[in-house]
Each structure stands twice: as structure tokens, then as C-alpha cells.
Amino acid sequence: MKAAVxxxxxxxxxxxxxxxxxxxxxxxxxxxxxxxxxxxxxxxxRGYVEKVISLPAIFGHEWSGEVIExxxxxxWPRVGMRVRAGNSAPCLRCVMCQRGKYNLCExxxxxxxxxxxxxxxxxxxxxxxxxxxxxxxxxxxxxxxEPLACVLHGVEEAGVKLGDTVAIIGAGxxxxxxxxxxKKMGVEKxxxxxxxxxxxxxxxxxxxxxxxxxxxxxxxxxVHQLTAGYGADVVIEAIxxxxxxxxxxxxxxxxxxxxxxxxxxxxxxxxxxxxMLHYGETTVLGTFHATPLHFRKALNLISSxxxxxxxxxxxxxxxxxxxxxxxxxxxxxxxxxIAINP
Numbered sequence: 001m002k003a004a005v006x007x008x009x010x011x012x013x014x015x016x017x018x019x020x021x022x023x024x025x026x027x028x029x030x031x032x033x034x035x036x037x038x039x040x041x042x043x044x045x046r047g048y049v050e051k052v053i054s055l056p057a058i059f060g061h062e063w064s065g066e067v068i069e070x071x072x073x074x075x076w077p078r079v080g081m082r083v084r085a086g087n088s089a090p091c092l093r094c095v096m097c098q099r100g101k102y103n104l105c106e107x108x109x110x111x112x113x114x115x116x117x118x119x120x121x122x123x124x125x126x127x128x129x130x131x132x133x134x135x136x137x138x139x140x141x142x143x144x145x146e147p148l149a150c151v152l153h154g155v156e157e158a159g160v161k162l163g164d165t166v167a168i169i170g171a172g173x174x175x176x177x178x179x180x181x182x183k184k185m186g187v188e189k190x191x192x193x194x195x196x197x198x199x200x201x202x203x204x205x206x207x208x209x210x211x212x213x214x215x216x217x218x219x220x221x222x223v224h225q226l227t228a229g230y231g232a233d234v235v236i237e238a239i240x241x242x243x244x245x246x247x248x249x250x251x252x253x254x255x256x257x258x259x260x261x262x263x264x265x266x267x268x269x270x271x272x273x274x275x276m277l278h279y280g281e282t283t284v285l286g287t288f289h290a291t292p293l294h295f296r297k298a299l300n301l302i303s304s305x306x307x308x309x310x311x312x313x314x315x316x317x318x319x320x321x322x323x324x325x326x327x328x329x330x331x332x333x334x335x336x337x338i339a340i341n342p
Contacts, residue, residue, distance in 0.1 A: 002057050003116035006059040009047040014320055017058070017116075025123025025128070028069040029083060032139030034114035035062040035313065037147060038174055040291075041329050044238065044315045046265060052110050059322075060114030060340070061087035064133055064142035067095045077132065085121050086129035086149070087111045095187045102291040103153065114143075115222065115322055117342045129292045130170040134303045140339045141302050142213075144309040148298035149290035150160065151261075152175045152305070155185070158259040159286045160234050162186040165227050167251045169214075169263065170238035171199035173312055173337050176206055176237050178261070180307050181208045191226055193219055198334040208309060221249035245270045249284070257283040280308045 003017045004021045040060060045051065064084035067077050077083055090097050090105035094159050097105050113119045121130060133142045151174065160166060166182045168175050170192035182190050183206075192203040200211040212222045224231055231253035240262030248258050249272060252324045264270075276282050290298075301307040315338040317325050325338050 001117040001255045002319055004060065004119055004319060005056050005115070006044065006053075007056045007091050010044060010326075011060060012323055012326065014322060020119050020120035020189055022071045022120060023123075024072045025074055025126060026071040026076060027067055027074065027083075028123045029063075029065040029085075029119050029121060030068050031063050031114060031116060031119055031342045032065040032082070033138060033143050033342070034060045035143040036325060036329060036338045036340070037062050040238070041326065042263070045330065048337075053112050057117050060115035060116070061110075061112050062143045062146040063119060064116035065119070066153050068118070071190055073197070074126070077126070077130065082135070082139070082142075083130055084133055084145055084290060084299065085111065085125050085131075086339050087114075087146060088111045088128045088289060089125035089127075089181065090292070091120065091124075091211075092128070099282055102293075103289040115319060115340055115342070117319070123283065129295055131296060131299050135298075136309075139302050140313050141309055141337070142299065144312060144337070145295060145298040145302055147289075148177055148181075148302065148307065148309065149294040150174075150287075152294045152297055152301075153290040154178070154236070154259055154261050154287040155181050156287075157285060157320060158234050158236065158257050160187065164233040165189040167191040167193065167223055167232035167235045168238055169193045169236065169244050169248055169251075171203045171211075171320050173237065174261065175236075175238035176203060176312060176336065177307075177309070179203060179208055184301075184306060187227070187287075189226070191223060191232065193223070196333040199336075202336070209245075219247060223251045223336040226310060230340065232255075232256060233303070234259065240264050242268055242270050244331065245256070249282075251274070252282055254280040254282070254323060257285070260286045263288075313339050315339070319341075 091107040092104040094106040192208040237248040
């Protein structure tokens with residue numbers, strides 16, 4: 001089969017590789033669509049996250065497709081079924097899992113390999129993190145359940161509530177998913193901050209109440225003007241840079257919450273004003289990945305169109321064009337998500 005194999009930083013090659021052999025409990029799926037993700041771009045550009053992916057490896061982790069082979073002993077799914085699976089599966093036994101922190105499982109297994117004609121799903125993942133896709137949902141939509149699941153986890157942990165004012169730094173795919181979820185939850189005002197005017201315009205189309213260009217003036221001053229001088233109830237950083245992590249801390253009101261959602265490289269340090277935490281009772285937290293329940297919730301929201309993810313796909317390419325895709329994502333900020341059809 002054809003597959004895009006990542007060997008190192010910006011070294012992604014489309015090669016002929018053997019179709020995976022299915023063993024007991026495993027499932028082989030013909031990939032219907034694989035969507036690009038900010039995490040993919042970070043790994044492509046930076047080459048970290050060693051605990052999640054070991055190179056060389058077939059790249060990509062947001063996908064859906066059709067089951068074409070089922071291993072011995074499996075009663076579900078059936079051949080021909082349209083499915084999606086999370087790119088992770090917790091063990092359900094470790095200390096973290098026993099506390100319900102399935103996203104922090106100490107023995108998590110990860111699945112990469114979406115940028116290929118076929119992908120093999122491990123038995124544990126079939127059991128705990130695979131769902132059937134309803135017939136009216138496209139493969140592209142189902143693939144976006146992965147990042148939406150992560151966003152749902154973040155929004156829940158940050159305690160976004162009806163009537164809140166939410167400021168979101170970043171109008172990329174993750175920031176826009178945060179916007180869609182926040183609007184669905186009934187926030188009073190959603191403010192999007194970005195440097196790219198095309199993305200801010202896109203955010204307005206998706207329901208942003210206010211947009212702020214981060215390259216034009218003082219962002220914190222503008223956000224405080226838009227919130228009667230108080231700041232936002234919840235600030236969500238959706239980029240993953242030390243500078244924007246620091247910026248997020250300037251936008252929150254007393255008693256508010258800052259969710260540092262975007263991941264910085266390991267070892268990055270960001271200074272925090274102790275007075276803001278103590279005297280302002282500000283909550284600052286990060287969230288990582290999602291649980292199997294969040295994946296199920298995400299697919300349900302997509303299936304019901306309560307969250308319409310279709311506008312996020314701004315381009316479609318063949319597998320052979322994968323390097324062009326990542327070049328586009330690196331240089332053309334107007335691109336949101338690109339669907340790869342192997």
C-alpha cells in the first residue's frame with residue numbers, strides 16, 4: 001500500500017509498504033479520509049513527542065474509513081462497517097485510569113498511520129475507542145471527532161458556562177473548534193484573537209462575536225475594552241507558544257480561568273504573577289488529549305450537526321501530495337484543515 005512515512009523533521013516520504021497483517025481482536029480499515037492537525041504540523045516541524053510517536057512511522061492520526069478485515073475472535077465491528085477510532089486507548093487498570101484520568105493513562109497505546117491506504121487498529125482500541133459512523137456523516141466529518149474530543153475535554157475542565165465571556169487566542173482549527181463549542185454552550189460573548197485577517201474573517205462567519213488582530217495594538221487593552229474593563233471569564237490559548245501563553249494571562253478577569261490548551265515544547269518555562277493567582281483567585285490549567293467518552297460525545301455532536309465541522313475542511317488532496325499539504329499548512333495561514341483521501 002501507499003503510505004506517508006515520517007523519518008524526521010520535515011522528512012516525510014510517500015512509500016510502498018506492506019499492508020498490515022491483522023491478528024486476533026484487531027481490525028484493518030481502508031482509510032476513507034484523514035484530516036490534518038496542528039499536532040501533526042508541530043511534529044513535522046519540531047520532531048518531538050517521543051512518548052507518542054517513534055520515528056520512522058507512518059504519519060497522521062485523525063481518520064475514518066471502512067472495515068475490510070476483522071481478526072479472529074472479534075464479533076464487532078463487521079466487515080463493511082464505516083468506523084472511526086481514537087488515536088489512543090487507555091489500559092483501564094493503572095492509577096490514573098482508576099481515578100478516571102483515562103487521558104493520562106500510564107500505559108496508553110497510541111495509533112498513528114492515517115496517511116495511508118489502510119490502517120490496522122489494535123485490539124484494545126477496538127474495544128474501548130472505536131465507534132460506528134452513521135450513514136449521513138462523511139468520512140471527513142468523522143475524522144474531526146479526534147480534535148473535537150480534545151476540545152470537549154478542555155472546555156469541560158475549564159468550566160465554560162452559559163453566559164460566560166470567552167477569549168480564544170488562535171483562529172486555527174483548534175481555536176475554531178473551541179469557538180463552535182463555546183457558542184453551542186451559550187456563552188454571552190466569544191472573542192477570537194489571531195494575527196491573520198483571513199482567519200479572523202472565517203471566525204466571524206462561524207459565529208465569533210468579536211475579533212482582535214494581535215498585530216494591531218495592545219491585545220489585552222482591546223479585550224478589556226470589549227469586556228467593560230474586566231477581562232474574559234475564560235481565556236483559551238490554542239496556539240502553543242510561550243508568548244501566547246503569557247498573553248493569555250493578561251486577558252482574564254479576577255476569579256477567571258486560563259486554559260493553556262496549546263502544547264509548548266517539553267521543558268518550556270513560562271513565568272506567572274503570583275499575585276494574580278493569590279489575590280485574583282485566577283485558575284491556570286492545561287489539558288491534554290481526551291478520554292474515550294469524549295470521543296463518543298464528539299461523534300454524537302458531529303452526527304447530530306449540533307457542532308457542524310464541515311466548514312473547517314478548506315482543502316482536499318491526494319496522498320501523493322502530502323508534502324505539498326504540509327508546505328501549505330506551514331506557509332498559508334488561510335488554510336484550516338486539509339482532508340487527505342488515500
